[in-house]
Amino acid sequence: MNRTDGSVPKRVWAKIDVREQDECWPWKGSKRREGHGQLWVAGTTVAATRLLWVSIHGPVPRDRVVMHKCDNPPCMNPKHLQLGTNHDNVLDAQRKGRLKGRARRKLKAETRREIGRLRASGLTQREVAEQFGVNPRTVAVWTKRYRESSGQE
Ligand SMILES: [Zn+2]
Numbered sequence: 001m002n003r004t005d006g007s008v009p010k011r012v013w014a015k016i017d018v019r020e021q022d023e024c025w026p027w028k029g030s031k032r033r034e035g036h037g038q039l040w041v042a043g044t045t046v047a048a049t050r051l052l053w054v055s056i057h058g059p060v061p062r063d064r065v066v067m068h069k070c071d072n073p074p075c076m077n078p079k080h081l082q083l084g085t086n087h088d089n090v091l092d093a094q095r096k097g098r099l100k101g102r103a104r105r106k107l108k109a110e111t112r113r114e115i116g117r118l119r120a121s122g123l124t125q126r127e128v129a130e131q132f133g134v135n136p137r138t139v140a141v142w143t144k145r146y147r148e149s150s151g152q153e
Helices: 008-014 048-057 086-095 101-120 125-132 136-152
Strands: 038-041 044-047 065-068 081-084
Touching: 008 038, 008 048, 038 048, 044 048, 048 065, 048 081, 065 086, 081 086, 086 101, 101 125, 101 136, 125 136
Parallel strands: none
Antiparallel strands: 038 044, 065 081
């Protein structure tokens, strides 16, 4: 995954329907169920917004995610993207009432994986809990589940 493939930004831009400056620019490639664009890179699918962000601004810090200001999952207008914490993203989605049923469960699964990864990378339970605005006990439970399930990914 560390491979920096110079062709990736080109592949990303080839799939963006570029429109007027302030409009949303739809992703024309494959999408996740919630409508977020994704691209196959180095043997895995990566969020298209993340690839776009990296190609413009450089790496996304470990504890940040690329979010939409416009609340339009397939949008790829760089001006509509911003960095936030995963916790911001969850709060934002909840506030907008976007998450229902399956999507909510999926986001929870993603958050759980992210928590598991951060714990594995050496952050303490408390640090991770603060980052996500959850109880340290929740972090403990999710880390355990992550460890149990990480073989299945
Ligand atoms: Zn947009």
